[in-house]
Amino acid sequence: AKLIFTISLLLGTTITISSNHWIMAWAGLEINTLAILPMISKSHHPRAIEAATKYFLTQATASALVLFSSMTNAWYTGQWDITQLTHPTSCLILTSAIAMKLGLVPFHFWFPEVLQGSPLITGLLLSTMMKFPPITLLFMTSPSLNSTLLTWMALLSAALGGWMGLNQTQVRKILAFSSISHLGWMAIIITYNPKLTLLNFYLYALMTATVFLTLNSIKASKLSVLMTTWTKIPPLSATLLLTLLSLAGLPPLTGFLPKWLIIQELTKQNMAVAATMISLLSLLSLFFYLRLAYCATITL
Amino acid sequence: MDLSLILNTLMITTLTILIIPIALPLLSDSLKNSPTITTNTVKTAFFISLVPMTIHIYSGTENLISLWEWKFIMTFKIPISLKMDFYSLTFFPIALFVSWSILQFATWYMASDPYITKFFTYLLLFLIAMLILIVSNNLFILFIGWEGVGIMSFLLISWWHGRTEANTAALQAVLYNRIGDIGLILCMAWLACTTNTWEIQQLHSSSQMPTLPLLGLILAATGKSAQFGLHPWLPAAMEGPTPVSALLHSSTMVVAGIFLLIRTHPMFTNNQTALTLCLCLGALSTLFAATCALTQNDIKKIIAFSTSSQLGLMMVTIGLNLPQLAFLHISTHAFFKAMLFLCSGSIIHNLNGEQDIRKMGGLQKMMPTTTSCFTIGNLALMGTPFLAGFYSKDQIIESLNTSYLNTWALLLTLLATSFTAVYTIRMTVLVQTGFTRIPPLTPMNENNPAVTSPITRLALGSITAGLLITSYILPTKTPPMTMPVTIKITALVVTALGIAMALEMSKMTQTLILTKQNSFYNFSLSLGYFNPTMHRINTKTMLTGGQNIASHLIDLSWYKLLGPEGLANLQQTAAKTATQAHPGLIKAYLGTFALSTFIILMSMY
Numbered sequence: 048a049k050l051i052f053t054i055s056l057l058l059g060t061t062i063t064i065s066s067n068h069w070i071m072a073w074a075g076l077e078i079n080t081l082a083i084l085p086m087i088s089k090s091h092h093p094r095a096i097e098a099a100t101k102y103f104l105t106q107a108t109a110s111a112l113v114l115f116s117s118m119t120n121a122w123y124t125g126q127w128d129i130t131q132l133t134h135p136t137s138c139l140i141l142t143s144a145i146a147m148k149l150g151l152v153p154f155h156f157w158f159p160e161v162l163q164g165s166p167l168i169t170g171l172l173l174s175t176m177m178k179f180p181p182i183t184l185l186f187m188t189s190p191s192l193n194s195t196l197l198t199w200m201a202l203l204s205a206a207l208g209g210w211m212g213l214n215q216t217q218v219r220k221i222l223a224f225s226s227i228s229h230l231g232w233m234a235i236i237i238t239y240n241p242k243l244t245l246l247n248f249y250l251y252a253l254m255t256a257t258v259f260l261t262l263n264s265i266k267a268s269k270l271s272v273l274m275t276t277w278t279k280i281p282p283l284s285a286t287l288l289l290t291l292l293s294l295a296g297l298p299p300l301t302g303f304l305p306k307w308l309i310i311q312e313l314t315k316q317n318m319a320v321a322a323t324m325i326s327l328l329s330l331l332s333l334f335f336y337l338r339l340a341y342c343a344t345i346t347l
Numbered sequence: 348m349d350l351s352l353i354l355n356t357l358m359i360t361t362l363t364i365l366i367i368p369i370a371l372p373l374l375s376d377s378l379k380n381s382p383t384i385t386t387n388t389v390k391t392a393f394f395i396s397l398v399p400m401t402i403h404i405y406s407g408t409e410n411l412i413s414l415w416e417w418k419f420i421m422t423f424k425i426p427i428s429l430k431m432d433f434y435s436l437t438f439f440p441i442a443l444f445v446s447w448s449i450l451q452f453a454t455w456y457m458a459s460d461p462y463i464t465k466f467f468t469y470l471l472l473f474l475i476a477m478l479i480l481i482v483s484n485n486l487f488i489l490f491i492g493w494e495g496v497g498i499m500s501f502l503l504i505s506w507w508h509g510r511t512e513a514n515t516a517a518l519q520a521v522l523y524n525r526i527g528d529i530g531l532i533l534c535m536a537w538l539a540c541t542t543n544t545w546e547i548q549q550l551h552s553s554s555q556m557p558t559l560p561l562l563g564l565i566l567a568a569t570g571k572s573a574q575f576g577l578h579p580w581l582p583a584a585m586e587g588p589t590p591v592s593a594l595l596h597s598s599t600m601v602v603a604g605i606f607l608l609i610r611t612h613p614m615f616t617n618n619q620t621a622l623t624l625c626l627c628l629g630a631l632s633t634l635f636a637a638t639c640a641l642t643q644n645d646i647k648k649i650i651a652f653s654t655s656s657q658l659g660l661m662m663v664t665i666g667l668n669l670p671q672l673a674f675l676h677i678s679t680h681a682f683f684k685a686m687l688f689l690c691s692g693s694i695i696h697n698l699n700g701e702q703d704i705r706k707m708g709g710l711q712k713m714m715p716t717t718t719s720c721f722t723i724g725n726l727a728l729m730g731t732p733f734l735a736g737f738y739s740k741d742q743i744i745e746s747l748n749t750s751y752l753n754t755w756a757l758l759l760t761l762l763a764t765s766f767t768a769v770y771t772i773r774m775t776v777l778v779q780t781g782f783t784r785i786p787p788l789t790p791m792n793e794n795n796p797a798v799t800s801p802i803t804r805l806a807l808g809s810i811t812a813g814l815l816i817t818s819y820i821l822p823t824k825t826p827p828m829t830m831p832v833t834i835k836i837t838a839l840v841v842t843a844l845g846i847a848m849a850l851e852m853s854k855m856t857q858t859l860i861l862t863k864q865n866s867f868y869n870f871s872l873s874l875g876y877f878n879p880t881m882h883r884i885n886t887k888t889m890l891t892g893g894q895n896i897a898s899h900l901i902d903l904s905w906y907k908l909l910g911p912e913g914l915a916n917l918q919q920t921a922a923k924t925a926t927q928a929h930p931g932l933i934k935a936y937l938g939t940f941a942l943s944t945f946i947i948l949m950s951m952y
Contacts, residue, residue, distance in 0.1 A: 100933070142947070153939060154939075154940055156940075157936060159929070188847050207925060214926045
């Protein structure tokens with residue numbers, strides 16, 4: 048059974064990525080949604096069922112909106128090409144739909160709860176694999192998107208990701224908010240230099256995968272549990288420290304690279320204020336990364 | 348005959364001789380200092396210093412020696428330059444004479460002190476610092492002497508350092524002097540920046556001399572010479588032994604401030620503001636001190652206040668643009684004030700430590716020498732005709748009367764003169780006359796030559812000094828020659844009124860009537876309420892201000908409230924508010940999504 052779900056997941060992702068027609072993209076997104084639902088609710092725990100329900104409702108709405116925006120565009124321009132999405136309304140609706148799929152503010156409310164309700168590996172898939180198709184769609188339509196809207200959403204994401212993450216003790220929720228924050232960084236640069244979005248996503252996927260897999264090995268789901276895990280696999284705790292700092296974006300670790308390039312590109316595009324604001328807001332997430340690192344590595 | 352060579356050599360010899368008792372014991376262990384050695388050194392120095400003074404009187408020779416030069420920066424050189432002019436040549440013998448007498452007296456007064464040699468060394472150091480101040484031609488060397496006398500004053504006032512009052516008095520002296528030093532440094536800085544020199548003879552007065560350096564100098568004189576405002580240290584300094592009070596706080600140190608004004612006098616001549624300030628400040632000081640002296644019961648405090656009053660009078664003279672007259676008053680005042688202190692020292696020791704005049708009386712018969720000289724000193728202080736004080740004091744009051752300056756200052760000074768007579772007579776009556784109030788078994792013995800010869804020597808000086816100095820010195824400014832009879836005898840009349848009133852009032856004290864509370868009496872007794880108000884208010888303001896800035900403002904406000912902790916609190920509030928917006932209700936979430944989409948469509952269109 049697990050095999051079917053995994054293959055469906057891969058299938059759905061591949062279909063969306065390689066599509067040129069909006070219907071194909073939508074089909075891929077739907078396959079993804081349906082495939083991951085059983086994986087979320089595998090343990091039949093009420094929390095997991097609730098997470099699955101929330102996930103389904105949100106993603107269904109988002110997919111409907113994707114379809115709606117592509118139909119509006121087809122009505123006005125007469126074609127279903129993904130890269131030719133030129134009608135302004137379509138762009139706006141598509142942006143909100145993709146935001147809902149990804150988890151950008153103000154469409155992020157579902158994400159922490161879903162992640163909290165699912166097991167860690169599923170959470171990993173939710174954070175990395177499930178984000179890939181929407182980002183691809185955003186990448187393909189990036190020339191026509193409204194940069195003001197995206198900038199606002201990005202800044203709010205960074206802010207809310209930071210503030211909410213500060214108040215959490217459950218590790219999965221912290222990772223959810225860190226994901227929201229990183230998505231903000233990805234969204235802010237997409238209209239100026241979409242390649243940087245992709246770079247940011249790849250590196251983020253790598254780092255998050257590391258964190259999720261580490262947490263899965265040491266079976267830590269709360270901060271208090273995290274504090275006693277150093278006895279299990281000590282070198283792993285050490286590398287977890289470095290990975291978390293890399294997520295925070297500290298030079299000379301890898302996580303600094305996308306941030307640096309994004310800030311550079313924003314400054315070149317006369318968006319220095321936005322660059323400053325998003326950097327400052329990332330400081331908030333730095334604090335909870337440090338808290339995670341402290342709990343994992345500072346032995347009592 | 349090369350008079351200037353002799354003059355130079357002998358002046359330098361005088362200074363060198365004084366350093367020997369201090370320097371030689373440092374070089375070899377077998378050479379020790381002793382009180383008699385110190386006294387004899389000063390005596391020798393006195394006799395040597397008479398020769399340059401005579402040369403000056405005979406031929407008017409003045410000299411300026413410039414020794415090594417300190418190349419401070421390329422354009423500003425500070426030489427060690429000593430000026431032997433009328434002021435320094437005359438003051439040297441006077442200061443050395445008075446010091447010799449005081450040191451001789453101190454061999455008796457401090458005989459029971461285990462550290463008597465250290466005491467004499469301190470006095471000698473003080474004397475050297477004072478003489479450096481007098482003979483300097485250069486504000487830098489003067490400042491060295493100035494600070495030297497300040498420090499020695501501190502060390503000597505707190506000689507009996509086991510006594511808290513002595514320690515606080517010494518601290519008071521240093522603090523008030525320091526405030527005055529600010530003024531002196533201000534003037535020196537201004538001169539260095541504007542005229543690029545600190546030499547006295549290069550101080551000239553332009554027609555518009557800025558008041559700032561002069562204010563600095565007046566502040567320095569206020570601090571050092573205990574003018575009103577920075578005066579409390581002088582009565583408090585009576586905690587030191589009597590020889591210290593005699594040397595420092597009557598004849599030499601306190602006149603340093605006035606001497607500074609005399610030396611820098613060319614700067615003052617054209618600036619009427621500074622002169623008026625001196626005049627009014629001096630008048631206020633002299634009246635205030637005289638008022639405070641009226642109700643004091645400690646013999647040394649009365650004499651201290653009278654010193655303060657005479658210093659005010661010297662300041663008045665400076666304000667009248669008569670530096671030479673001020674110097675004359677300094678010289679004559681040194682004699683009788685030192686003698687008054689020595690007599691009081693003798694009385695105190697003979698009464699086994701009693702300083703309260705209400706517990707003395709009838710000493711005329713028991714200590715004839717001391718009390719006769721005491722009377723001579725008091726008469727000289729009051730300005731009795733043809734004693735020493737008359738020549739300077741009367742001339743000052745005449746000049747004040749015939750000038751076109753401040754009437755208020757004149758009235759205050761006249762009032763102070765009569766008060767001088769009042770408190771002097773009160774002191775004399777209570778100490779020397781009437782029934783004796785001393786305890787029965789008092790070992791009274793004044794027959795020691797170490798006591799009587801300095802006092803009689805100074806008495807001789809008090810009588811003759813005025814006449815001698817005025818006979819041999821030509822005044823640089825013409826004194827007023829003619830004036831109406833009333834003006835001429837004003838000082839005498841006022842003094843006589845004071846004497847009469849004091850005698851009358853002292854008779855009243857022998858009738859037993861309960862005295863009522865009198866606000867004037869209370870004002871005089873509490874020294875004008877100056878000490879409690881100013882000391883408390885100033886220190887409390889400064890300390891609370893400091894605490895406010897350092898602790899409240901910087902630590903608590905900036906760091907905690909506004910700075911880092913404030914920022915952290917803001918983030919906490921934001922996090923809490925944001926958490927409340929995530930209640931977990933899917934209907935709310937979906938509603939938010941719809942609303943956001945709607946807003947996006949509407950606003951971005």
